[in-house]
Amino acid sequence: xxxxxxxxxxxxxxxxxxxxxxxxxxxxxxxxxxxxxxxxxxxxxxxxxxxxxxxxxxxxxxxxxxxxxxxxxxxxxxxxxxxxxxxxxxxxx
Amino acid sequence: xxxxxxxxxxxxxxxxxxxxxxxxxxxxxxxxxxxxxxxxxxxxxxxxxxxxxxxxxxxxxxxxxxxxxxxxxxxxxxxxxxxxxxxxxxxxxxxxxxxxxxxxxxxxxxxxxxxxxxxxxxxxxxxxxxxxxxxxxxxxxxxxxxxxxxxxxxxxxxxxxxxxxxxxxxxxxxxxxxxxxxxxxxxxxxxxxxxxxxxxxxxxxxxxxxxxxxxxxxxxxxxxxxxxxxxxxxxxxxxxxxxxxxxxxxxxxxxxxxxxxxxxxxxxxxxxxxxxxxxxxxxxxxxxxxxxxxxxxxxxxxxxxxxxxxxxxxxxxxxxxxxxxxxxxxxxxxxxxxxxxxxxxxxxxxxxxxxxxxxxxxxxxxxxxxxxxxxxxxxxxxxxxxxxxxxxxxxxxxxxxxxxxxxxxxxxxxxxxxxxxxxxxxxxxxxxxxxxxxxxxxxxxxxxxxxxxxxxxxxxxxxxxxxxxxxxxxxxxxxxxxxxxxxxxxxxxxxxxxxxxxxxxxxxxxxxxxxxxxxxxxxxxxxxxxxxxxxxxxxxxxxxxxxxxxxxxxxxxxxxxxxxxxxxxxxxxxxxxxxxxxxxxxxxxxxxxxxxxxxxxxxxxxxxxxxxxxxxxxxxxxxxxxxxxx
Numbered sequence: 001x002x003x004x005x006x007x008x009x010x011x012x013x014x015x016x017x018x019x020x021x022x023x024x025x026x027x028x029x030x031x032x033x034x035x036x037x038x039x040x041x042x043x044x045x046x047x048x049x050x051x052x053x054x055x056x057x058x059x060x061x062x063x064x065x066x067x068x069x070x071x072x073x074x075x076x077x078x079x080x081x082x083x084x085x086x087x088x089x090x091x092x093x
Numbered sequence: 094x095x096x097x098x099x100x101x102x103x104x105x106x107x108x109x110x111x112x113x114x115x116x117x118x119x120x121x122x123x124x125x126x127x128x129x130x131x132x133x134x135x136x137x138x139x140x141x142x143x144x145x146x147x148x149x150x151x152x153x154x155x156x157x158x159x160x161x162x163x164x165x166x167x168x169x170x171x172x173x174x175x176x177x178x179x180x181x182x183x184x185x186x187x188x189x190x191x192x193x194x195x196x197x198x199x200x201x202x203x204x205x206x207x208x209x210x211x212x213x214x215x216x217x218x219x220x221x222x223x224x225x226x227x228x229x230x231x232x233x234x235x236x237x238x239x240x241x242x243x244x245x246x247x248x249x250x251x252x253x254x255x256x257x258x259x260x261x262x263x264x265x266x267x268x269x270x271x272x273x274x275x276x277x278x279x280x281x282x283x284x285x286x287x288x289x290x291x292x293x294x295x296x297x298x299x300x301x302x303x304x305x306x307x308x309x310x311x312x313x314x315x316x317x318x319x320x321x322x323x324x325x326x327x328x329x330x331x332x333x334x335x336x337x338x339x340x341x342x343x344x345x346x347x348x349x350x351x352x353x354x355x356x357x358x359x360x361x362x363x364x365x366x367x368x369x370x371x372x373x374x375x376x377x378x379x380x381x382x383x384x385x386x387x388x389x390x391x392x393x394x395x396x397x398x399x400x401x402x403x404x405x406x407x408x409x410x411x412x413x414x415x416x417x418x419x420x421x422x423x424x425x426x427x428x429x430x431x432x433x434x435x436x437x438x439x440x441x442x443x444x445x446x447x448x449x450x451x452x453x454x455x456x457x458x459x460x461x462x463x464x465x466x467x468x469x470x471x472x473x474x475x476x477x478x479x480x481x482x483x484x485x486x487x488x489x490x491x492x493x494x495x496x497x498x499x500x501x502x503x504x505x506x507x508x509x510x511x512x513x514x515x516x517x518x519x520x521x522x523x524x525x526x527x528x529x530x531x532x533x534x535x536x537x538x539x540x541x542x543x544x545x546x547x548x549x550x551x552x553x554x555x556x557x558x559x560x561x562x563x564x565x566x567x568x569x570x571x572x573x574x575x576x577x578x579x580x581x582x583x584x585x586x587x588x589x590x591x592x593x594x595x596x597x598x599x600x601x602x603x604x605x606x607x608x609x610x611x612x613x614x615x616x617x618x619x620x621x622x623x624x625x626x627x628x629x630x631x632x633x634x635x636x637x638x639x640x641x642x643x644x645x646x647x648x649x650x651x652x653x654x655x656x657x658x659x660x661x662x663x664x665x666x667x668x669x670x671x672x673x674x675x676x677x678x679x680x681x682x683x684x685x686x687x688x689x690x691x692x693x694x695x696x697x698x699x700x701x702x703x704x705x706x707x708x709x710x711x712x713x714x715x716x717x718x719x720x721x722x723x
Contacts, residue, residue, distance in 0.1 A: 040169060041533065046292035047165045048535070049204055054296075064327055067423040068432075068534050074203045075313065077538040079419045081426070084533045 105154035112196035114162030120254035181280025352396035360389030387572030410544035429523025441471035571627030664718035675707035
């Protein structure tokens with residue numbers, strides 16, 4: 001039986017940057033807009049290099065996963081909280 | 094069209110340095126202008142304005158603006174808004190630059206070039222400065238500048254802002270340009286076009302350009318990765334941070350002692366010289382107690398402030414501070430602050446004024462306001478003379494647990510009280526201001542590099558100057574005003590008690606006693622708190638005046654210490670210590686908050702809540718201590 005993964009009734013688990021294990025190579029698929037936001041955060045994330053197709057990697061999580069995480073995207077390193085990293089949908093490589 | 098010679102003779106051309114944060118723009122600015130720079134404010138906003146001047150070898154004069162670092166012309170922070178406005182000519186009171194120097198970090202062209210492409214839509218003359226070329230070469234990055242120039246369509250020069258002569262190529266290029274003032278195309282159209290261009294497309298174009306002109310190894314800086322392994326390690330990281338903090342405070346206390354003594358001696362010598370050279374009278378008194386005393390009161394803090402800032406600037410230049418902010422982010426977030434609040438709060442341990450000014454790096458207005466409101470609770474240098482007096486008079490010199498000094502422990506406890514209360518207030522503010530939407534951190538972690546002496550010295554000079562001018566003006570003028578209040582009206586002949594009791598200050602103090610006796614303050618303390626509004630440490634000298642002591646300097650502290658140990662109760666002393674933990678006895682701070690928040694509302698609210706907190710805390714401490722003692 002063929003399953004249409006894009007059918008709205010089917011929930012596919014989206015992997016976001018905050019869920020990525022450290023050191024796991026991944027590629028960005030999509031950057032979401034948080035509810036109630038006017039798109040500025042998304043634009044800023046894109047400007048900083050978090051564009052679909054770009055390689056991304058979580059370097060470490062501070063305080064055993066309860067603090068912010070450090071992320072390498074392109075040739076830059078950023079520190080992010082869960083809020084912004086949960087908007088970046090990735091695909092593990 | 095003006096010839097280059099005419100441009101020199103007429104007026105220097107204005108150029109602006111633009112680029113991402115961390116691209117070394119400021120180092121380049123320092124390299125070009127040296128000490129010939131002026132730091133101020135952009136009108137109406139609390140963003141730092143840096144302008145400097147330099148003359149090229151060919152004799153051309155230039156004015157340079159170091160614009161705040163920005164990731165995009167579509168601004169997300171007040172800083173970036175200023176950069177956008179200045180280069181599109183929309184900043185009121187600012188002329189549009191004749192041309193732009195786009196400074197990019199040669200080791201991170203992928204991020205840095207994107208904004209360069211954005212800026213090209215403005216149509217202003219530009220030159221690209223590939224900065225940090227030495228680091229790029231070290232990392233094996235090969236840039237074909239001719240190809241890059243062809244791909245971008247703008248001239249490209251290399252620069253190494255941290256080495257002497259590193260700006261030579263840029264200056265040589267500027268010597269040949271024929272830029273003129275302000276015929277750039279309309280800024281709004283450019284901004285609209287940028288908004289419509291997809292960011293992904295710009296990135297793609299950057300990728301193409303890089304593919305054709307740059308060869309770059311895949312991995313990042315190994316040194317940075319190695320240091321970060323420890324600096325951000327779950328256990329070692331915080332230990333390193335604590336160690337650095339400890340070292341800093343140690344340095345501030347021990348290294349500052351000698352220069353402070355020297356300044357003290359110098360001021361004392363000056364006072365004595367004037368005293369012997371002039372006849373006794375009002376003018377001499379004004380000169381010695383008002384002017385020299387006031388100026389001395391400011392200068393005495395300079396060593397501590399400079400040492401603390403030397404550390405902070407070194408940490409900032411090295412790239413470590415974002416890591417510290419990162420380690421503290423979770424703690425800060427729990428009380429509604431940003432990890433970025435760490436630096437302003439740390440600076441406040443020297444003096445809240447530069448600390449409050451440093452909150453400009455916090456983008457979110459509520460975050461920023463909360464940080465400003467709690468900055469005065471950080472134990473600043475000016476509290477130390479008061480604490481020292483009270484502790485040496487009332488806390489016995491005893492050893493605790495064989496190792497710790499009781500007096501030192503009490504001082505440490507007072508420091509902790511300041512920090513703890515700041516966190517509590519921040520928490521209250523978080524609820525009251527209803528942050529609602531959570532805040533992002535989104536902070537770049539630049540590569541580490543050794544701090545550069547030149548940047549440090551320029552930064553120190555700047556901060557020292559700001560402190561002396563800003564704080565000095567207020568303290569000096571207040572000291573003079575309070576000198577007046579303390580000396581007029583003169584006591585009637587044959588009157589008993591210190592002269593100050595009969596003056597305006599005395600009358601105010603007596604009136605205040607009604608309010609303050611519930612917390613154990615006698616009228617002498619109340620009088621001393623009035624001049625103490627100029628600056629906290631002035632309260633010590635004021636106490637000396639009230640008790641009609643003629644000693645000065647260390648002799649005063651000793652004599653005063655003995656006197657108050659005899660005449661005050663322990664609960665009173667504890668109450669006064671507590672008062673100084675909270676009370677905003679510093680008019681300069683209130684003035685700076687007025688400037689940074691563009692109004693009197695917040696400084697008054699701040700003064701209000703701090704005085705209220707001080708009163709309540711002192712009340713509790715006094716009565717609890719009385720219960721134990723009585």
